[in-house]
Amino acid sequence: MTSQWTLTIPDGLYDRLQAHLFPGDGDEHGAVILAGVTQGPRGTRLLARELHLAADGVDYVPGQRGYRMLKAEFIRDRVLKARNERLVYLAIHNHGGGSQAAFSADDLRSHERGYPALLDITRGMPVGALVFAENAIAGDIWLSRGRRVGLASATIVGRRFQRLWPTLPRSRTIHDPTYDRQARLLGPDGNALLRHLRVGIIGAGGVGSLLVEFLARLGVGTLVVADPDRVDVTNLPRLVGATRWDALATLSDERRPQWMQRLGRRLASTKISLAHRIARRASPSIAFEGIVGDIADADVAQRYLDCDYLFLAADTMQARLVCNAIAHQYLIPGVQIGCKARVNEASGDLEQVFSVVRPLGPGGGCLWCGQLISPARLQQEAETEQERRQQRYVNEAGVVAPSVITLNAVAAAHAANEFLFTVTGLTKPDAERAFARFLPLDRRMVWDESPNDPACPECGPGLNSRYAKGDEVLLPTRSRRAATRWPGLRWLYPRIVSAEQDD
Amino acid sequence: MAPQENYTPAVRRALEELERAFPDSAVIREQDGEGGAHVTVEDVPLGPPYRQTTTWVGFRLGFQYPYADVYPHFVRDDLTRLDGNALGAGLSAGRFREKPATQVSRRSNNLDATNQTAVLKLLKVLDWLRSR
Numbered sequence: 001m002t003s004q005w006t007l008t009i010p011d012g013l014y015d016r017l018q019a020h021l022f023p024g025d026g027d028e029h030g031a032v033i034l035a036g037v038t039q040g041p042r043g044t045r046l047l048a049r050e051l052h053l054a055a056d057g058v059d060y061v062p063g064q065r066g067y068r069m070l071k072a073e074f075i076r077d078r079v080l081k082a083r084n085e086r087l088v089y090l091a092i093h094n095h096g097g098g099s100q101a102a103f104s105a106d107d108l109r110s111h112e113r114g115y116p117a118l119l120d121i122t123r124g125m126p127v128g129a130l131v132f133a134e135n136a137i138a139g140d141i142w143l144s145r146g147r148r149v150g151l152a153s154a155t156i157v158g159r160r161f162q163r164l165w166p167t168l169p170r171s172r173t174i175h176d177p178t179y180d181r182q183a184r185l186l187g188p189d190g191n192a193l194l195r196h197l198r199v200g201i202i203g204a205g206g207v208g209s210l211l212v213e214f215l216a217r218l219g220v221g222t223l224v225v226a227d228p229d230r231v232d233v234t235n236l237p238r239l240v241g242a243t244r245w246d247a248l249a250t251l252s253d254e255r256r257p258q259w260m261q262r263l264g265r266r267l268a269s270t271k272i273s274l275a276h277r278i279a280r281r282a283s284p285s286i287a288f289e290g291i292v293g294d295i296a297d298a299d300v301a302q303r304y305l306d307c308d309y310l311f312l313a314a315d316t317m318q319a320r321l322v323c324n325a326i327a328h329q330y331l332i333p334g335v336q337i338g339c340k341a342r343v344n345e346a347s348g349d350l351e352q353v354f355s356v357v358r359p360l361g362p363g364g365g366c367l368w369c370g371q372l373i374s375p376a377r378l379q380q381e382a383e384t385e386q387e388r389r390q391q392r393y394v395n396e397a398g399v400v401a402p403s404v405i406t407l408n409a410v411a412a413a414h415a416a417n418e419f420l421f422t423v424t425g426l427t428k429p430d431a432e433r434a435f436a437r438f439l440p441l442d443r444r445m446v447w448d449e450s451p452n453d454p455a456c457p458e459c460g461p462g463l464n465s466r467y468a469k470g471d472e473v474l475l476p477t478r479s480r481r482a483a484t485r486w487p488g489l490r491w492l493y494p495r496i497v498s499a500e501q502d503d
Numbered sequence: 504m505a506p507q508e509n510y511t512p513a514v515r516r517a518l519e520e521l522e523r524a525f526p527d528s529a530v531i532r533e534q535d536g537e538g539g540a541h542v543t544v545e546d547v548p549l550g551p552p553y554r555q556t557t558t559w560v561g562f563r564l565g566f567q568y569p570y571a572d573v574y575p576h577f578v579r580d581d582l583t584r585l586d587g588n589a590l591g592a593g594l595s596a597g598r599f600r601e602k603p604a605t606q607v608s609r610r611s612n613n614l615d616a617t618n619q620t621a622v623l624k625l626l627k628v629l630d631w632l633r634s635r
């Protein structure tokens with residue numbers, strides 16, 4: 001595991017901080033960020049949860065040794081809050097300059113005077129300082145037992161994706177003629193940026209398989225994809241690249257004996273192996289991490305915590321709850337994609353068909369306070385088949401999931417564009433932020449409210465919310481490990497990483 | 504609660520709240536293997552309009568509690584009314600943990616996961632049951 005430390009800042013918080021630090025007076029200003037923490041294979045990420053602006057002349061005053069300082073009372077209240085809520089305290093000020101940021105000698109001496117005592121107060125939670133230039137950031141993070149690390153970079157996430165460093169790194173432009181036509185839209189650094197991204201896709205079915213194709217062809221460097229299912233003959237009309245051989249159609253044909261049909265269903269290709277094939281065909285150099293498992297399982301969800309972006313292409317409420325939690329708890333922007341049809345129960349007439357693209361996480365909405373996660377469906381999905389048969393459920397209203405590749409493609413393409421233009425900085429600052437709904441029968445598109453309730457336990461800033469808490473809070477996942485039906489046959493899929501193999 | 508019992512923190516809190524809310528009843532729990540629990544609260548007072556003076560109440564706390572509804576609940580299978588009438592809508596024959604039971608179907612349509620606990624839900628169900 002690398003020891004790199006980075007900071008993730010939601011774009012709304014960053015914009016408020018920037019306005020405070022750089023109001024145009026050329027002077028120095030102060031603030032505090034309280035942050036959650038998460039550790040992953042790519043290092044330790046601080047997650048900016050709360051911003052406390054220090055009022056000039058009240059909280060941020062002339063210093064005794066340096067130019068300015070935060071007043072002791074201001075520091076005390078925030079440090080105690082950090083201790084009580086298990087957050088990281090980060091003191092902030094700004095310097096002049098555009099693309100370089102560094103602490104002065106006075107700054108560093110003040111850290112050495114004060115931070116050992118702050119570490120005692122926070123009972124081992126890290127404390128530190130950040131200094132901002134207009135387009136740069138430097139950080140000095142103090143850890144327990146005398147350890148001290150610098151901040152490698154910060155990433156602003158939400159409706160834009162922007163990186164800050166202490167100094168601007170060398171350009172990572174990739175001159176690959178394969179992506180020439182794409183580079184004319186994304187700019188010279190766009191392809192390089194995509195190559196360094198780690199993108200998660202939850203679900204490799206009708207929508208997910210399209211996303212794998214799109215993202216691999218765009219040149220995304222790493223895909224993390226989970227799906228528990230195997231290919232079925234009924235999937236063939238909408239699974240990209242799927243064949244009758246994948247479904248073992250000959251064995252699973254309904255005219256075969258039951259034992260042969262069961263064998264066919266159990267030996268059919270996993271949707272993950274199909275996704276792996278699609279991705280490698282589109283981009284031989286792609287890093288593909290496939291998981292035959294359900295994101296509702298803790299060890300599968302863990303694989304997504306280090307992603308830069310998430311696509312939720314699974315249609316269970318359990319997946320919605322976990323993905324929504326990850327997006328807000330770990331400040332990972334993403335999008336939920338779905339397609340539905342409404343059928344009149346009495347007449348059987350098709351009333352409405354729609355595809356939706358719902359941005360989630362920083363800069364987006366929330367599926368929980370948007371009432372898009374049904375508590376009743378969560379309960380039903382947790383039941384065994386036997387329990388469902390034993391209980392008498394009232395029939396739900398006539399909402400069924402269509403299985404049409406063209407409807408899936410509308411949503412998948414819009415979601416992929418949402419991702420592409422966000423991460424490459426092409427989305428306009430005043431672009432619509434609501435949820436998009438496409439109504440093909442009416443040939444129109446509408447915007448649905450994209451809520452963020454301050455009292456929401458998922459996206460709100462409240463004391464008990466999971467927002468930007470990182471590893472401090474458990475995800476709403478199943479605690480047992482994902483099961484494998486045929487562990488002895490894992491050799492059939494040698495290049496697929498499964499949750500069971502990844503010890 | 505034994506440390507080796509594998510419940511999510513939310514389910515663990517709910518079990519403790521149930522024990523506090525029903526101090527005169529045994530709260531029997533069984534792990535479901537996913538972080539949730541099958542719960543039976545014994546000897547819950549009942550009485551009119553029913554012939555029986557007490558009942559057991561069974562339900563499941565899923566691993567995604569409190570986001571998931573706690574539904575349905577189950578009570579004794581021989582539940583009968585003093586007036587001899589049928590039990591009525593919302594009550595039907597079912598099974599809980601392979602045991603014959605009367606299923607009480609009271610779904611929470613507007614669930615506030617921050618406020619509606621398993622105890623509150625059970626008290627609402629019992630209140631509804633006694634008001635039939």
